[in-house]
Amino acid sequence: MAKMGYPFTLGVASGEPLSDGVILWTRLAPDPLHPTQPGGMPNRAMTVRWELAEDEAFTKVVQSGTAPAQPDWAHSVHVRVAGLRPAADYFYRFSIEGHVSRVGRTRTAPGPDSTAPVRFCFVSCQRYEHGHFTALRHLAAERPDLVLHLGDYIYEYGKPKNPKPGRYVRPLESTAECTTLGAYRDRYARYKMDPDLQAAHAAAPWVAIPDDHEVRDNWAGALPGDGGSPAAFLKRRAAAFKAYYEHQPLRVHPSGSGLQNYRWRPWGRVADFLLADTRQYREGRDMLGAEQEKWLKDRLHGSAARWKVLAQAVFFSQRRFPLEPVSADAWDGYPDSRARVLAAAPDGLVVLSGDVHSAYACDVRADWADPASRALGVEFVGPSVTSVPGITDASAILELNPHIAFFDSRHGYVSCVADMENFRADYRAVAFVDRPGAPLTTIAGFEVKENRLHRTDV
Ligand code: FE
Ligand code: CA
Numbered sequence: 001m002a003k004m005g006y007p008f009t010l011g012v013a014s015g016e017p018l019s020d021g022v023i024l025w026t027r028l029a030p031d032p033l034h035p036t037q038p039g040g041m042p043n044r045a046m047t048v049r050w051e052l053a054e055d056e057a058f059t060k061v062v063q064s065g066t067a068p069a070q071p072d073w074a075h076s077v078h079v080r081v082a083g084l085r086p087a088a089d090y091f092y093r094f095s096i097e098g099h100v101s102r103v104g105r106t107r108t109a110p111g112p113d114s115t116a117p118v119r120f121c122f123v124s125c126q127r128y129e130h131g132h133f134t135a136l137r138h139l140a141a142e143r144p145d146l147v148l149h150l151g152d153y154i155y156e157y158g159k160p161k162n163p164k165p166g167r168y169v170r171p172l173e174s175t176a177e178c179t180t181l182g183a184y185r186d187r188y189a190r191y192k193m194d195p196d197l198q199a200a201h202a203a204a205p206w207v208a209i210p211d212d213h214e215v216r217d218n219w220a221g222a223l224p225g226d227g228g229s230p231a232a233f234l235k236r237r238a239a240a241f242k243a244y245y246e247h248q249p250l251r252v253h254p255s256g257s258g259l260q261n262y263r264w265r266p267w268g269r270v271a272d273f274l275l276a277d278t279r280q281y282r283e284g285r286d287m288l289g290a291e292q293e294k295w296l297k298d299r300l301h302g303s304a305a306r307w308k309v310l311a312q313a314v315f316f317s318q319r320r321f322p323l324e325p326v327s328a329d330a331w332d333g334y335p336d337s338r339a340r341v342l343a344a345a346p347d348g349l350v351v352l353s354g355d356v357h358s359a360y361a362c363d364v365r366a367d368w369a370d371p372a373s374r375a376l377g378v379e380f381v382g383p384s385v386t387s388v389p390g391i392t393d394a395s396a397i398l399e400l401n402p403h404i405a406f407f408d409s410r411h412g413y414v415s416c417v418a419d420m421e422n423f424r425a426d427y428r429a430v431a432f433v434d435r436p437g438a439p440l441t442t443i444a445g446f447e448v449k450e451n452r453l454h455r456t457d458v
Helices: 133-144 181-192 195-203 230-247 290-304 335-344 395-402
Strands: 012-015 022-027 046-055 061-069 077-080 089-096 104-107 118-123 146-149 206-208 263-267 271-275 308-311 348-353 359-365 375-381 404-406 413-416 424-428 440-449 452-455
Touching: 012 089, 012 104, 012 195, 012 206, 022 046, 022 089, 022 104, 046 077, 061 077, 104 195, 118 133, 133 195, 133 335, 133 413, 133 424, 133 440, 146 271, 181 195, 181 230, 271 290, 290 308, 359 424, 359 440, 359 452, 375 440, 375 452, 395 404, 404 424, 404 440, 404 452
Parallel strands: 118 146, 146 206, 271 308, 308 348, 348 375
Antiparallel strands: 012 022, 022 077, 046 061, 046 089, 089 104, 118 413, 263 271, 359 375, 359 404, 413 424, 424 440, 440 452
């Protein structure tokens, strides 16, 4: 049998940090876009070796073992490591048949009593065709404790027949929209070959939730968003979630057409990260579904952490536009659900969002129009990594929405530091995405005081 080609072409990743463990990920793919065999792999199970060390040179290996890579799961590898020290850096790598992967750095969460600060970044909306993921390269250089990905990790669209000039920077192979497991796998492979994305995964553990484009534009619950049948859509969703799992360091498998995305990731006494799913359980005017809503309200109510970080995909605050109606795809389309979440929200609520391809900072308050009304928390909406923004008229947005303190349509990410007193968010932007090498600047900074935004950079 011929020797396998270098199989770690899609990089390595880690995620889901707990105080004693993480998930390590890779996928074997010597020929990532092979037309008939996923990843160019033979149709048989393989065994991959992994090592975890306290140092980057692997002189102090603390754990090692083997893990299966099954053809049914596109030869993806998910290693559940436990028994680690809290709030500690670790380094990991994989090997098979003499090939060794790059080294990834990961980090465990702190123990329950920790008051040490947490440094994390959040990102969303990385459309491959729309540009270079330079922002993720800069993010990697920050070596945060944690990266949150708030959705649109891939886009399912095919290559358009007549792309608009200036918007189609990096061509895709396929003109067809992803609808099958094979097509979603190829799309992830295309994205995962990106060196900037690989650098960001190798720099820190990630906690990711999908939004719509991991499946289909604007899907909600069992509805595809195009009037198609729920039965056909649920089959497509099952394929999409399977491919999502195969390419993320997740703790849970998909089950049929479902994937358990809502979860709690505690970070000592400083922060409770509450990841919410704002797609899968939508029904009628209900954003979260009864079960998830109860979970979220109980977690918000019971949280003893200084900051309750509600990390989810879609715009949470009210948002009015000069011409269009309010967005039915965001929380504005589900105002009763939003009101119920806010009624349960204690002091220290920080909502994080993506989806809209522009950066915003919002005061969440009892009456959106009245600055004197009760402050309920803040929302930081991240910019897109590359996806082209829809609206760019900052003065119109700010004028119509007195609770919105900041709006900007450059690409980038948000870098946050939270401790027992402060929550700080810095908006980082790249100067361009149509070619590599863009420098990074910080375009706005905020702190949260008494549940209100305070701008720190002007
Ligand atoms: Fe998007
Ligand atoms: Ca989206």
